[in-house]
Amino acid sequence: MPTTALPAEYRSDVETLWDFNQMHHEPRPVDVGIGLGGHDIGVATYAVDLFHAGIFPLIVFTGANAPTTVDRFPRGEAVHFREHAIERGVPDDAILIEPRATNTGENIDFTRDLLEELGYLGSTKSVMLISRPYQQRRSFAICRKRWPEVDVSCGSLPLALDDYVAGIGDVDRVMNMLVGDTQRLWVYPAKGWAIEQDVPDRVREAYERLVDAGFNRRLLPEQSH
Incomplete structure (x- = not known):
């Protein structure tokens, strides 16, 4: 049975990636x-x-x-x-x-x-x-x-991290997806698929620690960590 409890030892790093991967745009009228x-x-x-x-x-x-x-x-x-x-x-x-x-x-x-x-x-x-x-x-x-x-x-639907994980029902899945999406921020521009974005050292370091902890199921095969 999947757990929805975010492990305490990874919370800080997960919160770093969670916050960075959101753009924090205020909703405004669009077409x-x-x-x-x-x-x-x-x-x-x-x-x-x-x-x-x-x-x-x-x-x-x-x-x-x-x-x-x-x-x-x-x-x-x-x-x-x-x-x-x-x-x-x-x-x-x-x-x-x-x-x-x-x-x-x-x-x-x-x-x-x-x-x-x-x-x-x-x-x-x-x-x-x-x-x-x-x-x-x-x-x-x-x-x-x-x-x-x-x-x-x-x-995105405005939810706190713990509420989002509870809604998905599987913290391991969310953590692996979050790590994978972070990796794509530099892999995709290198392939010509996306614009370049600055990724702060604190984000890369949090990513590396989570990869080292085994949250690597969504990593692209041609790029480890």
């Missing part, structure tokens, strides 16, 4: 909200909250399936997110779905293609990427690289 697929239904919940608050008039949910989501969202991440939003009062005509993307780069590319196909791209000057909390900085960097002409901000 389109983009809900990035994954295992966290909180992405769709927050998109609904922002829609009802008038932050954006149109939502795109983007995502197919991954091995970690197919059991939870068998019809696809974007499809389930859309259903979740409609159940919470978002009109069907305010939601677009992009059901093919299997990674964040495809989320961005395929969403832009969909908006162009449906005639929305010309009026899309600003977007908000809604993601898991620790996915914000990576998503921001990818979007700035692949869609540089759009003004991008980021957001």
